[in-house]
Structure formats: structure tokens, C-alpha cells
Amino acid sequence: xxxxxxxxxxxxxxxxxxxxxxxxxxxxxxxxxxxxxxxxxxxxxxxxxxxxxxxxxxxxxxxxxxxxxxxxxxxxxxxxxxxxxxxxxxxxxxxxxxxxxxxxxxxxxxxxxxxxxxxxxxxxxxxxxxxxxxxxxxxxxxxxxxxxxxxxxxxxxxxxxxxxxxxxxxxxxxxxxxxxxxxxxxxxxxxxxxxxxxxxxxxxxxxxxxxxxxxxxxxxxxxxxxxxxxxxxxxxxxxxxxxxxxxxxxxxxxxxxxxxxxxxxxxxxxxxxxxxxxxxxxxxxxxxxxxxxxxxxxxxxxxxxxxxxxxxxxxxxxxxxxxxxxxxxxxxxxxxxxxxxxxxxxxxxxxxxxxxxxxxxxxxxxxxxxxxxxxxxxxxxxxxxxxxxxxxxxxxxxxxxxxxxxxxxxxxxxxxx
Numbered sequence: 001x002x003x004x005x006x007x008x009x010x011x012x013x014x015x016x017x018x019x020x021x022x023x024x025x026x027x028x029x030x031x032x033x034x035x036x037x038x039x040x041x042x043x044x045x046x047x048x049x050x051x052x053x054x055x056x057x058x059x060x061x062x063x064x065x066x067x068x069x070x071x072x073x074x075x076x077x078x079x080x081x082x083x084x085x086x087x088x089x090x091x092x093x094x095x096x097x098x099x100x101x102x103x104x105x106x107x108x109x110x111x112x113x114x115x116x117x118x119x120x121x122x123x124x125x126x127x128x129x130x131x132x133x134x135x136x137x138x139x140x141x142x143x144x145x146x147x148x149x150x151x152x153x154x155x156x157x158x159x160x161x162x163x164x165x166x167x168x169x170x171x172x173x174x175x176x177x178x179x180x181x182x183x184x185x186x187x188x189x190x191x192x193x194x195x196x197x198x199x200x201x202x203x204x205x206x207x208x209x210x211x212x213x214x215x216x217x218x219x220x221x222x223x224x225x226x227x228x229x230x231x232x233x234x235x236x237x238x239x240x241x242x243x244x245x246x247x248x249x250x251x252x253x254x255x256x257x258x259x260x261x262x263x264x265x266x267x268x269x270x271x272x273x274x275x276x277x278x279x280x281x282x283x284x285x286x287x288x289x290x291x292x293x294x295x296x297x298x299x300x301x302x303x304x305x306x307x308x309x310x311x312x313x314x315x316x317x318x319x320x321x322x323x324x325x326x327x328x329x330x331x332x333x334x335x336x337x338x339x340x341x342x343x344x345x346x347x348x349x350x351x352x353x354x355x356x357x358x359x360x361x362x363x364x365x366x367x368x369x370x371x372x373x374x375x376x377x378x379x380x381x382x383x384x385x386x387x388x389x390x391x392x393x394x395x396x397x398x399x400x401x402x403x404x405x406x407x408x409x410x411x412x413x414x415x416x417x
Contacts, residue, residue, distance in 0.1 A: 008403035015297050019310055026289050032211045033282035040073040041279065051272035058266035067274055068262065071230075074278065075207075076216040077242035081252045081262045082226070084270050086239030089204045089225030090117045094131070096223045096241050097121075097163065099250030100198045103135045105162035110153075110186055111178065112143035115171025116356045116380075118202070125357070145175050145182070148189050157193040164190050164197050168214070169205040169316040172380050172388065174307045177315030180210050184217035191218070198247060204228055205316035205372070205390065208285040221247045226274065227371040229317060232284045233393045234277035236270060236368055284373060285317060288391050291375070291398030292319040295389055298402055302409075319389045328409060329385045333363040335408035336377040336389070339401035340365020350381045358382050375401055 050063035058064060064082075072080035086092040101107060107122075114122065122139065123130020132139050142149075142156060166186060168178045178186075187199050201214040203222040207229035214222045221243030226235035241251045252261035296319055297310040305322040308314055323329045333348050342365045350359040358380035366374040375392040379385065392398040 005403060005407055008406050009399070011406075012294065012298065012399055012403055015294065015301060019293050019297050022293050022311065023290055026286050026293075029209075029211055030282045030286035033208045033285075036211075037074055037279055037282060040070050041275075044070055044073065046070070046275060050275065053269045053271075054267045056266055057264045059264065061265075061267060063271045064265065064267050067271060070275070070278065071240050072242050075213045075222065075242045077222070077244070077248075079245040079248040079262075080240060080242035081248055081255070082238065082240045082274060083255065083265050084236075084238040084267065085255060085265060086225075087237070088117075089202075089223070089228065089239055090121060092223040092225065092239030092241055093118060093202050093204075094121045095254040096200055096221055096247075096251045097131065097165075098135075098254040099252075100163045100200060100221065100247055101131070101135060101137060102162065104137075105135065106138040106140070106160060107132075107163050107165060108156060108161040109139075109141040109165040109167070110144045110156075110190075111165070111167045112141055112145065112173075112175060114165070114167055114202075115173075117354075118167075143175070144186060145178060148185060150189075153189055153193070157190065157197075161190075161194060161197050164199045165202070166199065166214075166219070167202045169202070169318055170320070170388075172386070174320055174322075174386065176308070177206070177318065179313060179315040180212045180214065180217050182315070183214045183219060187218035200243075205318055208282045209289065209314055209316060215243060220244050221251070223251075226277065227368055228373055228391075229285050229288075230278055230281050231274070231371070231373055232277035232279070232281035233368075233371065233373045233391075234273050234280065236273055238270065238274065284393060287393065287395045287398070288317045288373070289314065290395045291392040291402070292317060292389065294395075294398065295319045295321070295402055298406060302406060317390050320386050321389065323385045323387055325385055326381060328412070329379055329381070329387055330361060331408050331412045332387050332405055333361045333377050333379070335405040336363035336375065336401060337365050338408075339397075339404040340375065341397075342367055356380065 050066050054061040067082050068080045071082050123132045198220045201219045201222040203224040223241045226238040249261050296306045299321045300306045307320045337348050348363050350361040353360045362378035364376045372391045377389045379387040
């Protein structure tokens with residue numbers, strides 16, 4: 001190993017001493033989550049027959065039914081649907097919203113403007129397309145991620161809101177990720193004013209970060225992607241929706257067809273991967289969280305603005321670093337790619353991506369294409385050039401990768417002031 005890289009590894013070991021107390025809490029959360037997942041496996045009597053492939057319509061797929069029940073039990077919900085036919089987290093979220101909203105209804109976001117791909121789904125950037133135009137939906141938004149403004153909430157809920165949307169993670173912004181306690185407070189505040197409102201949580205990047213999930217805090221419906229936290233770096237695709245039984249079934253009607261819903265859907269050979277991925281997810285998320293805490297400490301010590309700070313309470317597995325220039329942004333992402341086990345020789349370039357307004361640069365040298373349960377870094381190419389780091393299968397890989405990123409930034413531009 002080159003001496004210069006060894007220097008940064010030594011530097012990381014010094015930085016680790018500052019943050020070691022945080023690791024004990026991450027391990028405690030992982031242990032409790034692992035216990036909850038294990039208990040769900042045992043209570044549902046998961047056996048090898050649950051992993052058998054299904055074809056065609058997928059009728060009478062016992063393993064698929066148990067997988068749905070398993071997700072519901074782990075996430076504190078009445079019912080669930082877990083399918084490879086969900087092509088992304090955004091797809092699962094869209095199905096949940098289409099299932100819960102009716103023509104002429106009202107959608108209210110209490111976590112500000114949704115992230116870019118969901119803006120496209122709703123049609124916020126082009127009112128002639130998207131869900132709002134298709135269903136004639138009234139949409140309003142407010143940002144209560146820092147604190148609940150009771151007067152503003154009274155005004156927003158003076159009129160009926162059919163669905164209240166909460167986005168747990170930050171998207172391409174520096175707003176604080178929601179913790180379960182934040183979700184519980186918002187649920188209580190909304191239900192006090194409108195008990196019938198459906199509270200839907202985009203749970204992407206938040207699974208297993210804490211010992212409870214949004215349904216434990218009173219959310220009616222949540223959704224996410226299996227190539228993020230709950231897939232444990234093993235699931236090869238797909239998504240999930242869990243929550244109130246009637247709402248899950250309405251979302252399933254959007255995925256398949258009315259009257260068919262969750263009763264059909266061939267699973268191919270992916271079921272074992274889905275079961276196994278969920279089982280290892282608490283540990284994998286803990287590995288990622290340790291890496292994100294380390295990244296926050298390292299880049300903060302190196303002079304960069306970071307969010308969250310190393311000792312902040314976290315609601316997701318995302319770490320933002322403000323780099324200040326397009327050149328450093330590209331250096332950062334290319335260093336992450338170069339430190340990846342897959343396609344380390346590829347040089348990421350900014351490019352248009354479906355669902356985004358700006359060009360995106362993305363480092364994703366992953367075993368599963370685009371899996372942000374694995375170590376990835378991406379950002380829109382716009383000032384002030386925040387990069388968003390997430391995932392990581394092992395803490396050891398994260399240490400090495402972060403060392404190489406630091407080395408690249410120092411060599412590429414010099415030491416930040």
C-alpha cells in the first residue's frame with residue numbers, strides 16, 4: 001500500500017477515537033432490530049419451501065404471502081406487499097399515492113418540496129402531466145421538519161386533506177431527516193385535527209436506523225425500495241408497501257389491477273434473496289451508519305461543511321458534504337467509484353437522468369446496479385455542490401474508500417482552508 005494512502009488510514013484511526021462512543025449506540029440499535037426481525041421469522045415459521053420459485057400468475061404462492069406478512073410484522077403494520085415488479089422506490093411510492101388518492105382529492109406535504117423524481121410523478125414541474133393533473137388533485141406543501149407551527153397547521157387542515165405526505169430522508173437538500181419521534185409528533189398533530197386523513201411516509205433510507213419504524217409511530221402507510229436499507233445489499237431489486245390493510249390493497253390494485261391486487265404476481269427466484277436481505281439488513285444498516293458518522297467527522301475535520309454533524313441524531317443513512325465547486329464534486333464521486341469493487345476503472349461523468357432537472361454525477365460501483373444499500377455517492381451539478389454519500393456493505397470498505405476520497409481531494413486541490 002502506498003505510504004500516502006497509509007497516512008490517511010492512520011488519520012482515520014485517530015478520528016475513530018473521537019466517534020467510538022457513537023458506535024456503541026449504533027450496535028445497540030442493530031441488536032434490537034435484529035431481535036425484532038428474528039422474532040418475526042420465527043413466529044411466521046419461515047422454512048425452505050418459502051424460497052421456491054413461482055411462475056405465471058403466481059397463484060397460491062405461500063412464500064410470497066409469508067414475505068408480505070413478514071414485512072408487515074417487522075415494520076409494525078397490518079399488511080404488506082413486497083414485489084420485484086416495483087421497479088424503484090419511487091414506483092412503490094407512486095402506487096401508494098395512487099391507491100390512497102381519489103379524483104378531486106387533496107394532497108398535503110408537511111416536509112416541503114418532495115425530491116426530484118417524485119416531483120415528476122406528481123407533476124409539480126409541469127402541471128399538464130403527472131398525478132395532480134390526471135386526478136385533478138389539489139396540492140399544498142409546508143416544511144415542518146424543524147418544528148410544528150400549530151397556527152400554520154390549523155390553517156392547512158381547515159380544509160380536508162385526503163393524504164398527508166411525509167418524506168423521511170432529505171433528497172438533494174440539506175434539510176434534516178425525520179426521526180421516528182418527529183413522525184410521531186406530526187402524526188399526532190394531524191390526527192388531532194383530521195382523524196380520517198391518511199398519513200403516508202416515504203421511508204427510503206430510514207429503515208432500521210432506529211428501533212421503531214413510522215407505522216410504530218402511527219403512520220397509516222409507508223413505502224420504500226429493496227435496493228436500499230431493507231434489502232441488506234442482497235435483494236436484486238423490488239420495493240415494498242406496508243400499512244393499514246385496506247390501503248395496502250388499494251396500492252396493490254395500482255401495481256396489478258383492481259380485483260387482483262396482492263393475490264397474484266410471480267416472484268421468480270428472488271424470494272430467498274428478499275428473505276435473506278431483510279434478515280441481514282439491521283447489521284448492514286449499522287455498518288453504513290458507522291461509515292456515515294466517520295465520513296462526517298473526517299470531512300468536518302478537513303474543513304468541509306457536513307450535514308448531519310458527527311454527533312447529530314440521524315434519521316437516515318445519508319451524509320451530505322458541501323464541496324463548493326464542480327471540480328471537487330467530480331473528484332469526490334470519481335474517488336468513490338475508484339474505491340468500488342465493481343467498475344472501479346469507470347470515470348463518472350455528469351449526465352441527464354430520468355426524473356431530474358439538473359445533470360447528475362453518480363458513483364455506483366455496486367454489485368446491484370444503483371443499489372444505495374452499497375456505497376454510492378451522487379449529486380446534482382449545481383451550486384453550492386453538495387454531494388450525498390450513502391450506504392456501504394462493510395465498515396472496513398467504507399474506511400478504505402473514505403481514505404481514498406480524502407487523498408484524491410487533497411491531491412486534486414490542496415488542503416481545504
